[in-house]
Amino acid sequence: MNPNKNGYFWPTPEQELLLKAALLKGEDAIAAWRGWAAAVDFDSLDAGSQRLLPLLYRNLAEHDVRHQALNVYKGFYRITWYRNRLLYHRITSVLSLLGSKGISAVLLKGAALAPLYYKDWALRPMDDFDLLVQTGDALKTVDLLCLSGWSPAFSIPDESDLATRHACTLIDASGVEFDLHWRVMAESGRNDADDDLRKNTRVIDFGGVSVQVLSHTDQLFHVLVHGARWNAVAPLRWVPDSIMILREAGLKIDWHRLLNEARSRCLVISLKKTVTYLHEVFAASVPEDIIYSLGRMRPSPAERMEFWMNGRPRGLVRDMVYLWFKHARTSGVTGFMRLMFGFPSFLGRFWRVPDDKGLAGFLIRRLVKRISSDPGKVSGSGRASLSDGYSARASAKGMLLRFRNKLLSASGLTARQVRTDGKESWRSFSIADGRIVPPYSCEINAVDHCNIACIDCNHASPGAGKAIASPSAVFKDLSLLSRHYKAYALKVVGGEPLLHPDLLSLLRAVRESNICEYISLVTNGTLLRQMADEIWAELDEVELSIYPATRPMLESYLPYFQKSAARHRVKLVISPYEEFRITFSTIGTADAGLTGRIYRNCRLANLWGCQSVHQGYFFKCPKCIYIPRMLDGPRRYDYREDGLKITDSPDFLHKLAEYLSSQEPLSACRYCLGSSGKNRPHRQVKASEWADIHARPVKELVDYDKLMWD
Numbered sequence: 001m002n003p004n005k006n007g008y009f010w011p012t013p014e015q016e017l018l019l020k021a022a023l024l025k026g027e028d029a030i031a032a033w034r035g036w037a038a039a040v041d042f043d044s045l046d047a048g049s050q051r052l053l054p055l056l057y058r059n060l061a062e063h064d065v066r067h068q069a070l071n072v073y074k075g076f077y078r079i080t081w082y083r084n085r086l087l088y089h090r091i092t093s094v095l096s097l098l099g100s101k102g103i104s105a106v107l108l109k110g111a112a113l114a115p116l117y118y119k120d121w122a123l124r125p126m127d128d129f130d131l132l133v134q135t136g137d138a139l140k141t142v143d144l145l146c147l148s149g150w151s152p153a154f155s156i157p158d159e160s161d162l163a164t165r166h167a168c169t170l171i172d173a174s175g176v177e178f179d180l181h182w183r184v185m186a187e188s189g190r191n192d193a194d195d196d197l198r199k200n201t202r203v204i205d206f207g208g209v210s211v212q213v214l215s216h217t218d219q220l221f222h223v224l225v226h227g228a229r230w231n232a233v234a235p236l237r238w239v240p241d242s243i244m245i246l247r248e249a250g251l252k253i254d255w256h257r258l259l260n261e262a263r264s265r266c267l268v269i270s271l272k273k274t275v276t277y278l279h280e281v282f283a284a285s286v287p288e289d290i291i292y293s294l295g296r297m298r299p300s301p302a303e304r305m306e307f308w309m310n311g312r313p314r315g316l317v318r319d320m321v322y323l324w325f326k327h328a329r330t331s332g333v334t335g336f337m338r339l340m341f342g343f344p345s346f347l348g349r350f351w352r353v354p355d356d357k358g359l360a361g362f363l364i365r366r367l368v369k370r371i372s373s374d375p376g377k378v379s380g381s382g383r384a385s386l387s388d389g390y391s392a393r394a395s396a397k398g399m400l401l402r403f404r405n406k407l408l409s410a411s412g413l414t415a416r417q418v419r420t421d422g423k424e425s426w427r428s429f430s431i432a433d434g435r436i437v438p439p440y441s442c443e444i445n446a447v448d449h450c451n452i453a454c455i456d457c458n459h460a461s462p463g464a465g466k467a468i469a470s471p472s473a474v475f476k477d478l479s480l481l482s483r484h485y486k487a488y489a490l491k492v493v494g495g496e497p498l499l500h501p502d503l504l505s506l507l508r509a510v511r512e513s514n515i516c517e518y519i520s521l522v523t524n525g526t527l528l529r530q531m532a533d534e535i536w537a538e539l540d541e542v543e544l545s546i547y548p549a550t551r552p553m554l555e556s557y558l559p560y561f562q563k564s565a566a567r568h569r570v571k572l573v574i575s576p577y578e579e580f581r582i583t584f585s586t587i588g589t590a591d592a593g594l595t596g597r598i599y600r601n602c603r604l605a606n607l608w609g610c611q612s613v614h615q616g617y618f619f620k621c622p623k624c625i626y627i628p629r630m631l632d633g634p635r636r637y638d639y640r641e642d643g644l645k646i647t648d649s650p651d652f653l654h655k656l657a658e659y660l661s662s663q664e665p666l667s668a669c670r671y672c673l674g675s676s677g678k679n680r681p682h683r684q685v686k687a688s689e690w691a692d693i694h695a696r697p698v699k700e701l702v703d704y705d706k707l708m709w710d
């Protein structure tokens with residue numbers, strides 16, 4: 001046979017050898033193992049293949065193979081046992097909890113397959129576990145679990161999720177994940193689609209707790225359908241899972257029911273391809289009449305397209321096609337036009353966009369976000385770890401800038417504009433509806449001081465002294481500014497903004513000023529656990545900066561933060577920083593050429609648009625507010641000379657555009673590295689030492705490679 005290898009879930013030739021070595025018997029297994037070992041570089045073995053090593057170890061050991069490589073495979077066998085046993089205890093505790101509240105659950109996937117068919121907890125690696133509850137019990141189960149240390153990995157499910165999705169992911173403080181299903185599989189469609197599967201479950205004893213599992217036939221069906229789709233980690237496990245089910249319960253499989261399930265769910269092609277592959281490559285015992293019937297089945301073009309799409313990595317277009325099929329399955333509507341008509345409403349419910357009018361804007365934001373994220377970072381679980389976030393963020397930034405530049409170029413507002421003197425620079429704003437629009441956000445400083453002291457704090461907080469923004473003054477400044485200026489987002493920064501004694505009033509002042517559509521709080525997280533619910537409710541986003549010194553504490557609180565963010569529908573952005581750019585020099589430079597280059601290359605002022613409002617003045621960067629405070633005696637000057645007074649004069653828009661476009665460095669630029677300072681590892685310092693640390697000449701601190709433009 002020449003199985004269809006177009007879908008990425010099919011094993012590569014090397015992976016197929018490994019599967020044979022782990023599953024076949026006798027010389028076939030040993031020959032396959034030798035072929036595989038010669039063909040692969042074990043040190044760079046893919047994650048999907050690594051999952052098969054426990055099974056490989058057991059099979060080779062049973063064949064009395066003696067080779068030092070078995071010691072390595074045995075290590076995988078042992079670690080799998082250890083991890084699975086930890087998961088096993090979490091599963092029993094969840095089952096007991098659900099049982100105590102009268103919620104019955106069905107154990108799905110690995111947690112059921114390992115004890116029932118592999119008969120050995122060391123053979124079937126699991127990253128998480130899966131439980132199915134009745135759709136009507138799903139939301140109360142989530143509530144119950146949230147009270148017991150679990151939190152949704154993304155957002156708390158609601159009624160719209162019950163209609164449009166099949167499961168949600170929960171995590172606990174130790175990072176264990178489990179998928180709570182209200183439908184067996186993504187293809188289950190309407191709520192009653194799984195009635196047959198639920199009716200045929202059986203009860204087993206699982207560590208002293210009774211739990212239901214799918215029938216042998218439905219286990220096989222689930223494994224085959226679930227396996228037949230692309231995954232970032234090669235989803236090879238469907239092969240051994242199916243073989244183990246067939247070995248253990250082959251005679252009890254109701255093949256005709258299996259075929260009927262596939263027909264009624266429009267999943268014939270998944271079944272046909274996978275069963276045929278198992279039969280022809282692994283000599284799985286499948287009745288001949290079933291092979292014959294499968295061969296005669298003719299899946300519809302739509303089914304073929306869905307199968308083709310599921311077998312490939314998702315992207316912008318495939319996401320929409322995937323959602324189209326999901327809509328077709330869950331809506332119960334037939335006919336292309338009727339489906340088309342209901343699609344926007346489905347998308348709105350799937351993404352929880354409050355109204356149809358907001359869908360277009362949401363889709364554009366999603367498109368921008370998608371393009372700006374690194375497609376290479378697609379992860380199996382979709383949940384980024386702290387360190388993932390760091391690298392993803394770094395690579396995403398470059399893409400975002402490129403995309404933004406393209407957008408601006410397309411609209412005539414070039415990010416790199418040619419100045420009258422023929423030289424290029426960036427552009428930090430556009431104009432829409434008679435108002436200046438920054439690239440993304442504007443900032444206010446809730447307080448100037450901070451409870452920690454980072455060596456290269458952009459806002460000079462360790463040396464800035466204590467100051468608290470007045471909500472009424474902020475409202476006055478922002479509402480006046482909003483007549484000529486509109487930011488998509490406003491970032492409430494500091495210092496540490498959670499040190500503000502009346503942060504709630506400050507946030508409400510921002511909201512009421514009409515300066516932005518979105519409020520983000522940028523915090524070091526050390527006080528985030530104490531943040532009141534009312535403040536969470538007032539925010540759209542919390543950006544959590546994580547430094548090496550705060551990482552251990554914040555990692556332990558992360559599940560709590562995620563839970564709070566999910567409860568209040570706040571986006572939690574995790575921003576780990578391992579290093580900072582050097583920011584300031586209190587010695588400064590008298591070299592006007594160098595100052596000019598630093599300014600022209602300053603991304604804060606010219607590209608990122610880190611525009612800031614402070615005490616009645618508008619500033620093109622936040623640093624210029626704080627720099628004069630760091631200077632002694634005669635060098636000190638009034639920071640307001642670097643800003644623009646916010647007024648309601650008719651020419652304010654013109655003045656603001658001129659201020660933002662100016663090619664003249666600010667006074668502060670003489671003491672600033674802009675975005676061109678050398679990188680150094682992040683560390684905490686004593687506030688009393690902070691000024692001395694920055695007492696070095698600018699020319700020693702500049703990373704000249706970052707000065708792209710003269």
Ligand code: SF4
Pocket residue numbers: 450451452453454456457458459460461462494495496524
């Ligand atoms: S956490 Fe660090 S970088 Fe942030 S304001 Fe405080 S001192 Fe500055």
Ligand code: SF4
Pocket residue numbers: 598599602604605620621622623624666668669672673674675
């Ligand atoms: S002071 Fe000058 S160089 Fe520094 S961030 Fe502001 S504009 Fe850029």
